[in-house]
Amino acid sequence: MSNNDTDPIVAIATAPGRGGIGVIRLSFGRAGEAAAKHAMLALCGQRLDARHASYVPFIDARGEAIDRGIALYFPAPHSYTGEHVLELQGHGGPxxxxxxxxxxxxxxxxxxxxxxxxxEFTRRAFLNDKLDLAQAEAVADLIEASTEAAARSAGRSLDGAFSREIHALVEDVITLRMLVEATLDFPEEEIDFLEAADARGKLTRIRALLDKVLAxxxxxxxxxxxxxxxxxxQPNVGKSSLLNALAGAELAIVTPIAGTTRDKVTQTIQIEGVPLHVIDTAGLRETQDEVERIGIERTWGEIGRADVVLHLVDARETLSADDAAISARFPTGVPIVRVLNKADLAGxxxxxxxxxxxxxxxxxxxxTGDGIALLRSELLKIAGWQAGAESIYLARxxxxxxxxxxxxxxxIAADHADQNSQALDLFAEELRLAQDQLNSITGEFSSDDLLGVIFSRFCIGK
Known part of the structure; x- marks a missing residue:
């Protein structure tokens, strides 16, 4: 932990702009209780009882009230950061x-x-063992959640559901490593370790649990x-109509004129709590119109970044040469769903x-909306969503x-296990590497660079 990580810090902890309540948060780091008591007297004019809400004036250097509100003092280690913390909750004017x-x-x-x-406040909480790294990330995920399901899952991660799964995996790996290391330390004892300790069975169970956690x-x-x-x-196959149907609102302009959409229209919708960022693009065709040509170039750019491509064609026609040419240009490895639109007109x-x-x-x-539910179901299948199986935590x-x-x-460890005692040292090394990867999730093994990247994306005051 560097000196910067123990500096006394202060920030506005509420969002910018006007609001009913605004919060100033101080965490006193290495300055400790003496600094906290000094701040109470200077800012509130009195000492505060621990974890007790006090209605006080917030005073300036001349002793005049800047505002009046609630002051809270949390002595270490019973605070969000694990340090002495003072919070001033006043009116939310900038x-x-x-x-x-x-x-x-x-x-x-x-x-x-x-x-x-x-x-930085959440980083302090992590460094002071109030949260592990997965829980700390869940704080930001909860703030940024775009759906109810995401918010609930982020809350479970913050409560430690994901971390408990990882810790259980790590404990199982450590137990297996101990058995392997003990055998390596006493090679003179002629014991077939893999059979006597059921190493293969233990490893199989660990891998099955890891597969579940990964899913x-x-x-x-x-x-x-x-x-x-x-x-x-192609133009005029109903892309904008499909966007409107999926979103349940008139978001894109729909006309019988081919080439109406010149630039992308993006809308985020929810299906079973899963956010889908649906992008309506310019129709793909040869054109001399410069504006439309730029729109088509952007369309191919969006297709290159897509997780799923819905290739719309007219249900009244067979797959034309132009449609086949478009399909041939789709990137490999990206799921494609061919949507035969205008089924009502095709009968x-x-x-x-x-x-x-x-x-x-x-x-x-x-x-008409007929078949939209089928398309939604298809998108959920591609996403790997399991009906009725609510995720218990959020992940990155x-x-x-x-x-x-x-x-x-x-x-790889399982492959070495098949070679019996001849590869026990390699077996042990792969177990160690697996443990390091799992520990990096909760932060037991994390570089300072990784921590810097993660916490720099938080909002100030959190």
């Missing part, structure tokens, strides 16, 4: 809060009080990030199946990377 902030800096100058950096984490990451869904196809019923070329097809009518991409890496190390 000028009032700035005056209070300036006054707090002035009163704490002799103790080295400085303005907090983004996420749940994928669900959690999906809730946090959502899917980027791009609507692509066919809404349906979902697999075409002869292996592409999933959904027949629907964006105009770095968590998925660490879990996949741990899984790979355990798979």
């Amino acid at each position: 000028i009032v809060l700035q005056l209070l902030l300036q006054r707090a800096v002035e009163t704490g100058r002799e103790f080295g009080v400085r303005l907090a950096e983004p996420g 749940d984490a994928r669900q959690g990451a999906l809730l946090r990030e959502g899917l980027s869904v791009v609507l692509a196809g 066919v019923e809404a349906s979902a199946d697999v075409a002869g070329d292996g592409v999933r097809e959904v027949r629907l009518s964006a105009k 991409e770095r968590h998925l990377i660490a879990l996949r890496a741990a899984s790979e190390h355990l798979a």
Whole structure:
């Protein structure tokens, strides 16, 4: 822990702008109780009882009231940061809060009080073992949650649900490592370790548990990030109508004139709590219109970044040469759903199946809404969403990377286990590497650079 991590810090803890309540938060770091008591007298004119709300004036250097509100004092270690913390809850006017902030800096100058950096209060909580790293990230995820399901899952992560799963995995790996290391320390004892200690069985159970955690984490990451869904196809096939149908609102202009959409229109919708970032794009065709040409270039750019592409075609026509040419340009590895729109005009019923070329097809009518539910279901399948299986925690991409890496190390360990005692040292090393990956999720093993990146993305005052 560096000196910067123990400096006394202060910040406005509420969002910018006007509001009913505004909060100034101070955490006194190494300055400790003496600085906290000095600040109470300077800012509130009196000593405060621990964890007791006191209605007091917030006073300036001349002893005049800047504002009146609630003051709270949390002595270490029973505070959010684990340090002595003082919170002033007054009116949420920007000028009032700035005056209070300036006054707090002035009163704490002799103790080295400085303005907090983004996420620094939560970083202190992590460094002082009030939260592990996964829980600390859940604080930001809860603030940024875009759906009710994401908010609930972030709350579970903050309560430690995800961390408990990781700690259970780590404990199992440590137990297995202890058995392996003991055998390596006493090679003269002629015991077939892999058979006597049931190492293969233990490893199999660990891998099964890791697979479950990884599947749940994928669900959690999906809730946090959502899917980027791009609507692509020739002009006038109903892309804008489909966007409106999925969103349940008239967001995009719909006319029978081909080429109406010149630039992308983006809307985030929810399906079973999963955020889908649906992007309506310019129709794909050869054109001499410079504005439309730029729009088409942007369309291909969005397709290149998509998680899912909905290729719209007219249900009244067979797949034309132009449609086939568009399909051939889609990036490999990106799920494609061919949407046969205008089923009502074609006189066919809404349906979902697999075409002869292996592409999933959904027949629907964006105009009447028939088949929209089938398309939503298809998108959930692509997302890997399991009906009725609510994710118990939120996860980030770095968590998925660490879990996949741990899984790979355990798979290699299993290969070494098949070689019996001849590869026990390699078996032990892969277990150690898997443990390191799991520990990086909760922060037992994390570089300062990683911490800097994570907490720099928090809001100031949190």
